[in-house]
Amino acid sequence: MEENLYAENIIMLYENPHNKKVIQNADTMFHATNPICGDDIRIYLKIKNGKIEDVGFDGEGCAISTASASLITDSIKGKSITEVEKMGAKDVIRLLHVDPGPARIKCAMLPMKAVLSALFLYDQKQKK
């Protein structure tokens, strides 16, 4: 586990985020904000046969939330919905290689929450 929150991988992902794109015909999306710090993220998911076929995000955020969004979106691509729904803070910390601590964990978790909320909306839609 890294000591330094701003290790090279996090700065790199902040500057060159992965999967930063709007998916126009997404099957589900969610807009999550953290009004306290001004982080603002939209997650777009394409779903096929119960699996995440494609994922994109956009918005404005700090280095932690942006790097976290890159790593989470990389990680969930190709996974089944049920696998993704089991993900939580532990998985996000593992992906970041650093525990951001109590003050910043909400930044790291914002994209994860957005993914889970988007999947929740997708489930609701399927049930109808």
Place this chain on the structure above:
Amino acid sequence: MINAELLRKDFPILEKDFGGSRLVYLDNAATSQKPKQVINAIVEYYSSYNANIHRGIYKIANKATEAYVSSKEKVAGFINAEGIENIVYVRNTTEAINLVALTYGAKSVKKGDHILISEMEHHSNLVPWQLLAKAKGAILDYVKLDSKDERLDMDDFESKINKNPKIVAITQVSNVLGTINDVERITKIAHEYGATVLVDGAQSVPHMKVDVKKMDCDFLAFSGHKMLGPTGIGVLYGKKEILEHMEPLFGGGDMIAEVTKKSSTWNDLPWKFEAGTSNIEGGVGFGAAIDYLKKISIDEIFEYEKKLTKYALEKLKSIYGIEIFGPKDCVDRSSVISFGIPGVHPHDVAQVFDSYNIAIRAGHHCAMPLVNEVLNRGAVSRMSFYFYNTKEDIDKAVYAIEKVKELFKIR
């Protein structure tokens, strides 16, 4: 002349060793640090005369009552109020403003009336009025800021005062921009239009001479913890003739003169507004805080902070690519400086500062309409000084900014 190096020795937290480095505390607009004189006064109260105040027959109860009352005398003197009748102790600025909105405001504001505040208000001087306006069907107006230097647009004030607002509530110093507003002039004009004026003094009373008689405001609200005192003690100053006609907000012990099964009559000012056992340790600690500030002189504090702010503004302006919010010079400006490094989120800035043991604040600073709607930012970084800060502290902050730029490859 203030000798910050010497005064720092009174503050245990500033002398503490944090794994080889000293704390550089630049978050004084949020809360100040506490000198040992204040900490010791509270310890002394609990270890030698802890007792409930008022009506105690025994010695230590009298001593506790005396200490509590004398702290109000000190506060009254500090802001040049007539006496302790004008000084209501509450938890903080927020509670003081809510008290006015819920009692005076609820009685005087009717449907269709106007309430006037400004775009630079802290949520504490905004949300209570929003709630009141909503409950009464009244209209909440905002004095705009001048887009050039983010000061109050006085032309806009004059046009909105024309609507004869019942209440004008304005901050004396912005907790984000550091702007000092001319509340004396605002009060004078507001009174000509028959408005009652509340001044939010949370960021002014700790840093500059505030004279309620000269200002002529009807209410002044401020907090003890931003001026060396403990948390949980704040002040509502009110003009006597207004407080006398106000109904209490809370009922209970201590605030009554006489109670029968049918009705009650109220205790004298200021006790009418202080139901239940008071925050005695808070009063005692606050009294010690005022003693400390008086000893070094509030005018000296203002002059010293002005020099620090001038130094900091010059240093910041010399850093390429940095943006400063609020007035860029030291005219009518306090020691709060908000800034941004484009391309870096303020929370990341504050996090890097923390890695050098420098405490600054990042976010909307409880002024969302100002930060989000006027400055058009999600968040800003803020450093705010007090008399124990030094030029060396500012140099360290500047160094940290350079490190942020380096880390995030900002050139």
